Amino acid sequence: MPAKTKVGIIGCGAIGGIHADGYSKCADAELAAVADILPEKAEALAAQHGVGLATANYKDILADPSIGAVSVCTPNDLHCPMTLDALRAGKHVLCEKPIALNLTQAKKMHAEAKRRERLLAIGVVNRFNTYVELMKEAIASGQIGEVYHTRFVFKNYRCIPGLGGWFTTKARSGGGVMIDWGVHFLDLVFYCLGGPKPQAVSGVAHAQLARDIRKYAYLDMWAGPPDPKGTCDVEEYVSGLLRTDGPTVAFEGAWAQNIDDTSMFIEFLGDKGGIRADYGGGFTLYTDKDGVLYQRKATAPAREMYVDEIVSFIDCARTGKASRADIEHVLPSQAVIDAFYKSAATGREVKIRQ
């Protein structure tokens, strides 16, 4: 085992920068190369972190045998082909969420990782957030009894990202708010509940507010300014009901809606108590005893979840330890997303077979 694992990053946008920051804080990793189709973005990131190689061609990274691991931080449609290339080049891979455009691609990636005996971790970064661990433990230890229903909400008033760009182009993103935001919540729910098996989902997806990109009123827009000549063929509003072999799960999400309500939370309803988690940090525990109702909330400084994710990735890659972000743990939520989109398209409940 080398003193440090040399690492490359493919894709130097905002999330690529966060990975770079993580590697710089990881004692066992050395960021050795960065790639972006726009050379100036690769060069800027390289300059910032003192990285030796900046290239417009990610295959330059894969061709370097001294590099042991890579982060894939490109748009969703490139996750599958680049991850496959990296695995075939013998690299361990940390691929950003969502896994890919759909379950078929995801399974191909999973199979390739197994075949090559490489770690393929997915960027389900909330699994490395302190409060999530505390919630998971509270549930596992029976503090809220048997969980019979879960609900998650990821809604904003006006928050379509990069309207007209790759985020809103289905061929590049795989979908809208469900695959972009919903995937985080779904993964959290599955993680905290210890992996119930999804069975069927009934969902609806609406793409209404940005049919004419020019007429979409907004207050701010992340992921770049709107492109009036671009495409928006993905949903900005979803609602659904999921059945599992454990609790039932209801969800609603909106990148945008004509109601001024911004809500990001998860509720776990148990027969002895309940938990409501604010997405991003903190949760309230509801219990009762002898007829008195209690609420308890603890808030701790946010740990650096991105750093912990990177440290865990490098540790598991180096030692062969099992990773909590291994693609096999994330396949179920990709299966739900595929089934959700099929349900929304066909207007009926869809069974999930894995």
Add this chain to the structure above:
Amino acid sequence: MPAKTKVGIIGCGAIGGIHADGYSKCADAELAAVADILPEKAEALAAQHGVGLATANYKDILADPSIGAVSVCTPNDLHCPMTLDALRAGKHVLCEKPIALNLTQAKKMHAEAKRRERLLAIGVVNRFNTYVELMKEAIASGQIGEVYHTRFVFKNYRCIPGLGGWFTTKARSGGGVMIDWGVHFLDLVFYCLGGPKPQAVSGVAHAQLARDIRKYAYLDMWAGPPDPKGTCDVEEYVSGLLRTDGPTVAFEGAWAQNIDDTSMFIEFLGDKGGIRADYGGGFTLYTDKDGVLYQRKATAPAREMYVDEIVSFIDCARTGKASRADIEHVLPSQAVIDAFYKSAATGREVKIRQ
């Protein structure tokens, strides 16, 4: 046509008292008789309103040929048999919500009303609330464009009524929070949207918090104190997704849950704007123009909706005018409730055929 229509009330609980108050304010009606299986309740209501006949046997009212109309204000399981008896005795009937225990009973009541050429109105009292009319008009006039999704929430932290009594006994009530509270919201949505045709529903119903009546912690309890020896076999939590030939509809409801959240509202999402109604009064209209986002809320004094409901019932009964509370307008929501319970019991989406 007599100077005034003589009226009887069957069932002298809280809602029976409200009907009595309504008739006393209706110029064309005269409250002539009241019945309750508990004679002292009938007598008290009679004394309060100066009513000639107080009886423990509702058939005494039906046998009086001078009485032209009756209100049925008894527990849900009695709605169908008493309404059928009243129609057969030639009375116009205002039957409280829900119509009955299930759609089969409801259709039987509808058929009998047609056969006897009597008015059978249901107590969908929100249809007589001023702000509901304003919302309905706002939607009909296109102010929020095409409505593509509707959502209604009827949730409380600790609010199971009369635990152990008829409210929580399925054979007497037909169900829990869905048939008791949900029916009001469902009717409002159908009324405001101009009657879309329901097609399929996927729902879940949970009965968890009062499995042991003694252990249920609560802050207050309406509809009587808990009966620790009574029955609770109805759901206190529901969630569902309804497909119609118009908008999709999501809903969640709780008489009780282990999350301290009391929310009672309806959202109409349109492509040009949105409406969020606080249940009971007032709504906010969300629109945008030239890139600026607007919110507008109007709140008017609550009209006496119960009085207006009674006045409308008597007016339609006397003149033969169509009633907006006619049972035929309420059958679709009863059909949804039946399908919802079937979906919850079978764990799969259920198609609705009317």
Add this chain to the structure above:
Amino acid sequence: MPAKTKVGIIGCGAIGGIHADGYSKCADAELAAVADILPEKAEALAAQHGVGLATANYKDILADPSIGAVSVCTPNDLHCPMTLDALRAGKHVLCEKPIALNLTQAKKMHAEAKRRERLLAIGVVNRFNTYVELMKEAIASGQIGEVYHTRFVFKNYRCIPGLGGWFTTKARSGGGVMIDWGVHFLDLVFYCLGGPKPQAVSGVAHAQLARDIRKYAYLDMWAGPPDPKGTCDVEEYVSGLLRTDGPTVAFEGAWAQNIDDTSMFIEFLGDKGGIRADYGGGFTLYTDKDGVLYQRKATAPAREMYVDEIVSFIDCARTGKASRADIEHVLPSQAVIDAFYKSAATGREVKIRQ
């Protein structure tokens, strides 16, 4: 000591009814007489509780030597003369809040009670609410450290009571929202803090929204319908800052304001933690330890505080025990109210000398 203390109630409005209910649940009391200037109100209350004497002249009650205690439940301007009469007739008195129209009257009542060696309790009913006791204990035991600031808010959007009637007529009420609602909060703060000595207050009082009674828009109105020919010469909005020999105290109140905000709460800010109490029941405790911030809320079923108030009154009257509602504990808040109105009238801070 007689088996039961015979009691009379003077004033048979809503609050008089609540006292009657309390006495009926008090094992050591027997409600023997009720008086109201409107004979039908006295008779109705007497009928409901099986009371022997119903009279339009309260002096009939005072003249009955078998009656040992009375409740004074009349409008504020009658508190002082009726209480003095009752004390002089040798009765123990439970007088509703506020003590009287002003501090001068209050001191006269206090002096008379001392002279006659009778108990004069004031209807500071929140002192008999379970959660208040828990808060008081949490503060006394040092859980939030030293309290340096307290804030209380009693605001509604549209809630002027009985507009045009005695509530809004200064000569009959002594003032508006400050003396009617503020007095409850002020008493709670003083009680929970263990009686700090008030030193100075700077306040403002505004009477703006009902200058023309006909034009005041409202949603509902308690304490009777508006009287367009009546008087409104009291404030509906207040704000103030109170200095004591302990914590500083800020407050704001509104029977009505042109902002849709209904807030009723008290905040205790300590150097080790804080408490926010929802008026009426429940409070949240904020603390921190080792860098983690905690919130804890406990909610218990509302105890019957009016019953407990009555039981305590009768117990102290019979046994001579000290009462937590004794007028001497309530004089400081009356002193603050007097100084507040003086500050508002003169536009400058007013020192409080007791």
Add this chain to the structure above:
Amino acid sequence: MPAKTKVGIIGCGAIGGIHADGYSKCADAELAAVADILPEKAEALAAQHGVGLATANYKDILADPSIGAVSVCTPNDLHCPMTLDALRAGKHVLCEKPIALNLTQAKKMHAEAKRRERLLAIGVVNRFNTYVELMKEAIASGQIGEVYHTRFVFKNYRCIPGLGGWFTTKARSGGGVMIDWGVHFLDLVFYCLGGPKPQAVSGVAHAQLARDIRKYAYLDMWAGPPDPKGTCDVEEYVSGLLRTDGPTVAFEGAWAQNIDDTSMFIEFLGDKGGIRADYGGGFTLYTDKDGVLYQRKATAPAREMYVDEIVSFIDCARTGKASRADIEHVLPSQAVIDAFYKSAATGREVKIRQ
């Protein structure tokens, strides 16, 4: 008049960077020099904007006769001496808020600007925010009638900045949350109300939560990490009541408090309506007509208020037009702050003489 006004910035921290960005977007200005006591900060900012001169000595900028205007973006204690130096060197000055440590310094600066016939603008940037202009117009046009009371709240749960550094050292900052956050709100209120004359203030200021810097629990901290060996001798909590020749004004503010409440808003209470402004953007207008209560909210994309502030400064400096940010408009709020601190220190209301 030169084609462009050459400009220098003194102080290259976060706010200095915002000024640099503003000048770079101002057609009539050219950023020619930057100074910071830490040379690397000056150099970084110069590099980013292609500025010719980066210096550790601000007097280098003042000595350059080609430079016509400067921004003073240093800690509060340096505002006065550096502004005086700049005015004496013949520069127009845009000095960040607050004006200075106290009113005495502020008046000296005002006098020097008059003597030198230079523009001295203060960084009251909210005066350049679109929604503020809309509110000011709504008030001026009588939409809410006569404003009788105003209230502003600027509170956070855990938000002391740079604990132990200059922000919390009175000799360098002049005070805590009142002079840092309160000054913005006070200026907004005075601006929107058209400049009422302050007359007296009664206030309290508490410095409790960071007496031991090591024990202060927080979630995040802006303006740099805590310095456990530093000083914290400023207040983190304030409350006060201000009298003017127009409306009364109440306020409360907290950098930190043991209550989890983050609120930043201003309320204008008028006899015909009300306004509640969310600090930073958007406001709701409350009115009523014919007994119906209305609320209206408009939200527009945030204009670049810092750019508009800079553009206005340069325009007024070049043309001699009156500036809405001229120090003379900001002196009244500095007078209030001085009187507030005096009131808090002496425990009594303080008259304001200007």
